[in-house]
Amino acid sequence: MGDLFEFHVTATDGAARTGAISTPRGQIRTPAFMPVGTAATVKAMLPESVAATGADILLGNTYHLMLRPTAERIARLGGLHAFMNWTGPILTDSGGFQVMSLADLRKLTEEGVTFRSHVDGSKHVLSPERSMEIQKLLGSDIVMCFDECPALPATRDRIAESMRLSMRWADRSKTAFGDRPGHALFGIQQGGLERDFREESADALKAIGFDGYAVGGLAVGEGQEAMFACLDYAPAMLPQDKPRYLMGVGKPDDIVGAVKRGIDMMDCVLPSRSGRTGQAWTRMGQINIKNARHADDPRPLDADCSCPACRSYSRAYLHHVFRAGEMISGMLLTWHNLHYYQELMAGMRAAIAEGRFAGFEADFHARRADGDI
Numbered sequence: 270m271g272d273l274f275e276f277h278v279t280a281t282d283g284a285a286r287t288g289a290i291s292t293p294r295g296q297i298r299t300p301a302f303m304p305v306g307t308a309a310t311v312k313a314m315l316p317e318s319v320a321a322t323g324a325d326i327l328l329g330n331t332y333h334l335m336l337r338p339t340a341e342r343i344a345r346l347g348g349l350h351a352f353m354n355w356t357g358p359i360l361t362d363s364g365g366f367q368v369m370s371l372a373d374l375r376k377l378t379e380e381g382v383t384f385r386s387h388v389d390g391s392k393h394v395l396s397p398e399r400s401m402e403i404q405k406l407l408g409s410d411i412v413m414c415f416d417e418c419p420a421l422p423a424t425r426d427r428i429a430e431s432m433r434l435s436m437r438w439a440d441r442s443k444t445a446f447g448d449r450p451g452h453a454l455f456g457i458q459q460g461g462l463e464r465d466f467r468e469e470s471a472d473a474l475k476a477i478g479f480d481g482y483a484v485g486g487l488a489v490g491e492g493q494e495a496m497f498a499c500l501d502y503a504p505a506m507l508p509q510d511k512p513r514y515l516m517g518v519g520k521p522d523d524i525v526g527a528v529k530r531g532i533d534m535m536d537c538v539l540p541s542r543s544g545r546t547g548q549a550w551t552r553m554g555q556i557n558i559k560n561a562r563h564a565d566d567p568r569p570l571d572a573d574c575s576c577p578a579c580r581s582y583s584r585a586y587l588h589h590v591f592r593a594g595e596m597i598s599g600m601l602l603t604w605h606n607l608h609y610y611q612e613l614m615a616g617m618r619a620a621i622a623e624g625r626f627a628g629f630e631a632d633f634h635a636r637r638a639d640g641d642i
């Protein structure tokens with residue numbers, strides 16, 4: 270019996286890789302996109318619908334679940350998989366990123382972060398140890414280290430100080446995580462856009478040793494050009510035989526550029542959040558379905574898309590239900606967007622396996638019109 274958590278690269282094309290992560294709850298085909306299931310649900314989707322889009326793994330947010338319904342209650346009810354009826358792998362984040370962006374009255378020390386819930390004002394603590402305890406109670410398959418992600422732009426001193434704190438927290442996370450066969454702990458590289466700090470962070474993480482490595486500290490306002498410039502060197506600093514996870518990314522063209530640079534896993538609220546606001550992502554570009562010009566259009570969003578929205582509904586219908594504020598509007602566009610994202614991942618996996626990623630990338634950009642279509 271091999272390791273319960275194992276990553277196999279089956280083909281490479283330049284820096285791009287394709288393969289699979291085997292876990293006790295099933296395979297994760299890489300490169301993989303993880304839909305975000307913030308409060309134990311991918312908003313507007315049934316779990317079986319999320320599976321039908323081709324997603325192998327979901328992301329759960331520790332910050333939200335620890336506040337409501339609490340990790341202890343989810344554990345008493347059998348863990349997050351049973352609770353939300355998702356039998357595949359789940360990755361949970363550590364809560365560190367969201368506590369800094371969502372909570373009130375935060376106080377950050379070497380120990381961790383104390384804060385008040387944005388839900389009911391109750392006081393809470395997050396630390397490497399408490400984050401590991403929460404993620405264990407949730408039963409997640411891939412656990413993220415508790416880290417600090419500095420907002421950009423930031424001075425080199427601030428970036429170095431924050432990165433070194435995150436590395437001390439990574440060590441404490443690993444100690445608190447312990448030895449849990451079949452469960453993985455991922456470290457998170459920090460260092461902003463500073464090559465030397467990225468190297469120092471990668472070295473620190475490799476010395477501790479993790480089952481996978483995330484590239485953190487990006488998609489925080491630096492812009493695509495600066496993010497790609499960092500991805501031109503940062504992923505290669507991480508072990509090539511372990512999964513590399515780029516956190517919080519992104520738009521379809523961000524995703525193609527990240528996979529090109531050696532990223533194996535990504536997550537983003539964009540396809541689901543923008544689906545609820547009427548923004549459809551397609552192989553031809555973006556469609557804002559609320560725009561009046563769709564009111565009489567009998568065509569589907571994308572005639573080549575096999576999702577339920579494109580198979581059975583016109584742009585005119587989607588325009589109507591969005592304008593009328595009907596619940597089906599968010600359901601259909603979320604499903605389409607998640608389906609499109611998974612189709613993009615499947616297309617890249619096949620292209621890398623067949624050594625034609627450059628052609629895939631060229632075709633991806635050639636198809637996309639600028640602006641609304």
Ligand SMILES: O=c1[nH]cnc2cc3nc(NCCN4CCOCC4)[nH]c3cc12
Nearest residue numbers: 366416418485486487488489516517539
């Ligand atoms: O270093 C990190 N450590 C732990 N979690 C993270 C999460 C992160 N999420 C983003 N970006 C998210 C950007 N989203 C784009 C769509 O709209 C919501 C924000 N960057 C991130 C960096 C980190």
Ligand SMILES: [Zn+2]
Nearest residue numbers: 574576579605
């Ligand atoms: Zn569709």
